Every structure is written in C-alpha cells, then in structure tokens.
Amino acid sequence: EIVMTQSPATLSVSPGESATLSCRASQSVNSNLAWYQQKPGQAPRLLISGASTRATGIPARFSGSGSGTEFTLTISSLQSEDFAVYYCQQYNNWPLTFGGGTKVEIK
C-alpha cells in the first residue's frame, strides 16, 4: 500500500496570504494525484486531478504541482472560504490511499 504523508498537519495563514501544502508518496505515483477540499460538516470536493489540472469551477488561485513522490498544492491570496481541510489522494495503485490532511486555519 502506498502511504501518503501530508505536511504540515495545520497551517495558520492570514487572509490574503498564500499557503503551500505538501504531499509525499511512499513510492512513485507518477502524476496520478488528486487534491480535495473539505469544510466542516460537508463532503469533500475535488480541486485538482493529474497533479495539476483544476476541476471544473475551481478558482485559478488553486494550483497543483509535482510528480513522482513529491506534490504541492498552493493557494494564493487565501479567501475566507478557503479555510478548510485539504487531502491528497493517489490513484496510481490499488488500494487508493489518502493523506492524513492539512487543516488551513485563520491566523
């Protein structure tokens, strides 16, 4: 099983600032990496697939990069609605696995 490790666990950011979230895979997942956003009491929402392709309707301030084992989600100019938990997920190998999540909170 591929282990996905996200860091940091919690990120404190002021509105308008940028946030950089990291995700590391225990072995290469090529570019088969997705990012999801989850707000309290809601289902997750797809942000990014293929490591860098934004899903429909996702603002351009969300960008993904990386391949192999190291991935990054960058949120530029954080808006109030962006404070949430973010998960990465690999879909290169079975079973699919998620990272433990990064909580982006208001500083």
Place this chain on the structure above:
Amino acid sequence: EVQLLESGGGLVQPGGSLRLSCAASGFPFSNYAMHWVRQAPGKGLEWVSIMSGIRGSTVYADSVKGRFTISRDNSKNMLYLELNSLRVEDTAVYYCAKANHQPYLDVWGKGTTVTVSS
C-alpha cells in the same frame, strides 16, 4: 446536474449488518466506476471500494475485504454497499462518489452515517 444521494445508515450492534444505497442522477451511470469512501468521527478519509461501470469488477480496502460487498444496478442508477460483521471501528460517515475516467473521485454525495455500538 450530477447528484449522488446516500441512504441506509443507522445504529447497529457489533456483528450486525447494514445495506447502504446511493442514488445517482445527472450522468450516464453505467459509463462510470463508482466508489465508497468513509470518514470516522474526527478522522481523515479512507477509501473503501470501487466497482467499474459495465464489467462490474471490484476492488476493496484490506480493512473491509470479506465483510463488505459493493454492487450496482445500472437499470436503476443505484450503487450499494452491503456491510456485514460490523465492528465498532466501522463507525463513520460513508460517502459514495463518482469516478472520472481515471479513478479519482470527481463528485461526492453528502454521506450517510453508520454507528456500530452496543
């Protein structure tokens, strides 16, 4: 609009069984694989199972293999998850989700809550 609506959750005793359903609409259901994912209270996401659209091939997480069974009825646009031999650690919100043409999860339902407790 693509919509997924889960139902069937509830309180069940350890060792018991439950059947979850997911009603899909707004897309050609049989063309897409479908997932179940769960989230224990206060915890992260755990992928549970996937079933392909036409051939019906399945994959399960080791934690549920042999206890849970995924199935679908393409004529009714329905996805199911049969949960047997339930354990306290199966307590979670269970989400159904649509796969894209690769197995990432592009649309999620709102979830249904399963509580396993005596």
